[in-house]
Amino acid sequence: MGKSVNQLVKSQPQELSSIQELVKEDLDLVATELHRIMVSDFELIDQVNEHLFLTRGKLFRPTLVLLSSRVGGETSDEVLTLAAVVELVHLATLVHDDAVDHSVLRRGLPTVNAAWTHQVAIIMGDYLYSRGVTELSKLGNLPALEVLAQAANEMAVGEMRQLMSYDALSFGEDDYYRLIGSKTASLMSAACAMGALAGIPSYQSRLAEYGNHLGMAFQIADDLLDYTACETITGKPSGQDLREHKVTLPLVGALANTTEGEHGQIRSFFDTANPSDEDISRIIGIVEERGGLEYARVHADRCAQMAQTSLLGLSEDPALSALSDAVSWVVDRQR
Numbered sequence: 001m002g003k004s005v006n007q008l009v010k011s012q013p014q015e016l017s018s019i020q021e022l023v024k025e026d027l028d029l030v031a032t033e034l035h036r037i038m039v040s041d042f043e044l045i046d047q048v049n050e051h052l053f054l055t056r057g058k059l060f061r062p063t064l065v066l067l068s069s070r071v072g073g074e075t076s077d078e079v080l081t082l083a084a085v086v087e088l089v090h091l092a093t094l095v096h097d098d099a100v101d102h103s104v105l106r107r108g109l110p111t112v113n114a115a116w117t118h119q120v121a122i123i124m125g126d127y128l129y130s131r132g133v134t135e136l137s138k139l140g141n142l143p144a145l146e147v148l149a150q151a152a153n154e155m156a157v158g159e160m161r162q163l164m165s166y167d168a169l170s171f172g173e174d175d176y177y178r179l180i181g182s183k184t185a186s187l188m189s190a191a192c193a194m195g196a197l198a199g200i201p202s203y204q205s206r207l208a209e210y211g212n213h214l215g216m217a218f219q220i221a222d223d224l225l226d227y228t229a230c231e232t233i234t235g236k237p238s239g240q241d242l243r244e245h246k247v248t249l250p251l252v253g254a255l256a257n258t259t260e261g262e263h264g265q266i267r268s269f270f271d272t273a274n275p276s277d278e279d280i281s282r283i284i285g286i287v288e289e290r291g292g293l294e295y296a297r298v299h300a301d302r303c304a305q306m307a308q309t310s311l312l313g314l315s316e317d318p319a320l321s322a323l324s325d326a327v328s329w330v331v332d333r334q335r
Contacts, residue, residue, distance in 0.1 A: 016058055016333075019325050022318050023066040026080060030062045033084035037131050048112055048124050052091055055107050061086045061191045064214075067322050068195025068207045072315030078139050079198035085132040086191045089148065092128035093155055093187070095121050100159065101244055143201075144194045147208075151190035158182025162246075168270045169255070171247040177216070184222075185215030206310055210323065213307035218330045220300040223248035227284050227293060239280040245270050253295025254287040262286050304331045 020027060038049045062083035069075035069082075097103070098111040099121035105111065113121035129152065136145040158179055165171050192211030196204040226241040227250050241248055251266075258266065269275055269283050287293065307327045314320055 016329055019322050019329055020063050022322050023063060026066050027059055027062060029080050030083045033080050034087060037084055037135055045127060051115060055109050059087060061090050061188060064188060064191040064211060065195040067319045068192040069199035070319035071203060072200045076198045081135055081139060082144055082194045082198055085135050088128050088132040089152060090187060092125040096125040144197050147190045147193045151186040154182045154186040168245055168247045169267060173252050176249055176252055180216060180219040184219040185212045188215035203314060206314060210307050210310035213303050213310060214327060214330060217300045217303035217307060220249055220296055221331050224250060224293060224296050227287060239284060242280050242283055243275060249296040249299060250287050250292035254290035254292030257290040300331050
């Protein structure tokens, strides 16, 4: 690729739009494909579908599919469906996560469980999963189906593992990495692997590895934003993870350095069913003071470097450059 690993990691922050420029037209077609796949003859499902399109994100995972399929050569026609299916599964996980967490907002709009019911949200998530599997079955692409099925299984196990974590403050770094590897990195890895299957299948392992490290960096950076970003950037209130008593890497990193009194304050916070904004601000202050934010940034950068290393030796072309730029966007967005 003409650059060292360190140069790649320290490249200038990118805008997602510039990373997506190479596949911009295909992303528009992916959105059309999403509409086609999600359509139903049942009125309630169509109502929820329209709501989900209003809350649709930046299509980052389909971008990974499209770019991975272009590394080293031409891509196949079925890549649009593969990209749409990956986004469908991502949407399904968001709908289910919001229901499990009793979240009321997603990107500034009511969640499905808030706008309808928890039952509708769970069934709708199942519908999205099943539509994705149906489309892959129609393609007859067994390798892609196997990759997606494995990712879906890992995400489900990750969610169950999180539910079974009864003592939040006993949740350590290994637990955290295991969780985000299942819940976030598995689907990004699958997106890159499925893209390779539509392009150069021999690149599948390397691009899947890239996607895994990228997903880890993405989630650590996202968890940092919960401590540092305002609602207009994240689409959810700052401190929402703390409000839901979720332990993420910034807190894990800070706990090793807290005083006995600070640890007691954190313990009391997690024993409080409905913490106030002031409670959350106090914990955020402790985490920052005790180095938790910098600890998480260092680990995000480490995952980013591993993602860049995974790209070394692959065919040098605009798609590979865009994947490299995506790493910088993941760790530097909204810092």
